[in-house]
Amino acid sequence: MTRSLAVLAVCGGLLLAAVPIAAHHSFEAEYDRNKPITLKGKVTKVEWQNPHVYYYVDVADEKGVVTNWAVEIGAPNGLYRAGWRKDSLKIGDQVTVEAFRAKNGTPHVNGRSVILADGRKVFSGQNDGGPDRN
Amino acid sequence: MRNQAIRFICALGGAFTLAAAVASAPLAAQGAGSGAKVPDITGLWDGAPGGPGTRDLVQYMKSQGQEVPFTPQAAERYKHVDFAKNPNGFCLPPGPSRALTGPSPFFIVQHPSVISISFENHNIYRLIYLDGRSHPEDIDDYPSFMGHSIGKWEGNTLVVDTAGINDRTWLDSYGLEHSAKLRITERFEVKGSDLIRYTVTYNDPEFFTKPWSVSLNLGRLTDTRMLEYVCLDNEKDKSNLVPTKREEFQ
Numbered sequence: 001m002t003r004s005l006a007v008l009a010v011c012g013g014l015l016l017a018a019v020p021i022a023a024h025h026s027f028e029a030e031y032d033r034n035k036p037i038t039l040k041g042k043v044t045k046v047e048w049q050n051p052h053v054y055y056y057v058d059v060a061d062e063k064g065v066v067t068n069w070a071v072e073i074g075a076p077n078g079l080y081r082a083g084w085r086k087d088s089l090k091i092g093d094q095v096t097v098e099a100f101r102a103k104n105g106t107p108h109v110n111g112r113s114v115i116l117a118d119g120r121k122v123f124s125g126q127n128d129g130g131p132d133r134n
Numbered sequence: 135m136r137n138q139a140i141r142f143i144c145a146l147g148g149a150f151t152l153a154a155a156v157a158s159a160p161l162a163a164q165g166a167g168s169g170a171k172v173p174d175i176t177g178l179w180d181g182a183p184g185g186p187g188t189r190d191l192v193q194y195m196k197s198q199g200q201e202v203p204f205t206p207q208a209a210e211r212y213k214h215v216d217f218a219k220n221p222n223g224f225c226l227p228p229g230p231s232r233a234l235t236g237p238s239p240f241f242i243v244q245h246p247s248v249i250s251i252s253f254e255n256h257n258i259y260r261l262i263y264l265d266g267r268s269h270p271e272d273i274d275d276y277p278s279f280m281g282h283s284i285g286k287w288e289g290n291t292l293v294v295d296t297a298g299i300n301d302r303t304w305l306d307s308y309g310l311e312h313s314a315k316l317r318i319t320e321r322f323e324v325k326g327s328d329l330i331r332y333t334v335t336y337n338d339p340e341f342f343t344k345p346w347s348v349s350l351n352l353g354r355l356t357d358t359r360m361l362e363y364v365c366l367d368n369e370k371d372k373s374n375l376v377p378t379k380r381e382e383f384q
Contacts (some may be wrong), residue, residue, distance in 0.1 A: 024365055051363070106374070
């Protein structure tokens with residue numbers, strides 16, 4: 001947890017208002033605003049790359065079957081300016097992701113925020129016209 | 135932590151030092167040919183916080199009590215546009231004005247005979263020629279995503295005319311298309327060392343019954359830097375896009 005990310009968790013709304021985080025595609029063409037999903041699990045990989053940062057979370061269902069979900073968040077440039085760093089999420093971190101599912105039904109979501117293991121909520125949303133979870 | 139938070143927010147706010155907006159602009163740069171002093175706008179800029187958003191220009195116009203003057207055909211196109219075809223989603227250049235009205239910083243380098251704008255978004259650029267040249271005679275035969283720009287200083291305002299824009303870009307992030315007859319005029323009115331009032335006027339007789347304009351403030355960024363944006367680096371969205379019409383979610 002970097003200092004900046006902690007600050008973002010405290011004042012995320014303000015910072016996102018000041019630093020738009022671009023999405024390079026239309027939210028509505030890929031994700032379903034009527035299919036919010038909350039994923040709880042461990043981070044398995046982080047890709048700090050353009051055009052979007054991705055991280056992956058292993059999530060077990062009620063039968064114990066584990067699915068690895070891809071979570072798309074903002075572009076690294078905008079996230080960096082909002083206080084994120086490439087090590088803000090680490091492999092093995094236990095997280096709760098508030099997201100919207102992909103329309104095509106794959107285990108792939110658009111992450112709007114993430115609740116870290118210590119309970120702090122960090123915004124990872126994108127200024128793409130998509131819905132807020134709050 | 136609280137103090138750290140406040141410091142961080144203050145630092146971010148400092149990126150847009152608009153408090154100095156009313157200060158007089160430095161008259162440092164030389165205008166092409168005339169020898170006249172013109173404002174120095176070299177540096178890193180972005181849309182300033184506050185004011186109506188410009189990512190959705192129909193909504194922007196409504197916020198101004200106006201409507202986009204669509205022709206009937208253009209109104210149909212707008213109504214039925216497929217959001218999966220947002221050119222940005224295919225990592226294509228956004229066009230000369232969307233590069234400015236959308237989010238992402240850009241770096242202006244000023245020379246008496248040309249102004250270059252390097253855009254972080256998509257690693258693209260514009261050149262605005264100030265040396266008195268005209269548009270190439272065949273510009274309409276070879277349209278491009280970013281068009282061909284010529285400009286001149288009128289006092290503290292840089293006035294730019296752009297032609298030769300292809301019909302493959304959107305004017306905003308919400309499916310506002312245009313034809314290859316689009317021509318834009320931009321006014322960069324330097325209001326202070328850290329503030330430019332940017333106004334773009336769209337003139338496209340196929341899409342709009344009359345020219346119409348959008349304005350926003352551009353603020354100088356002082357405590358960040360240009361970052362690289364290579365859209366195809368780890369692109370995973372294209373294969374997941376689903377045809378999506380406006381009426382499905384609005």
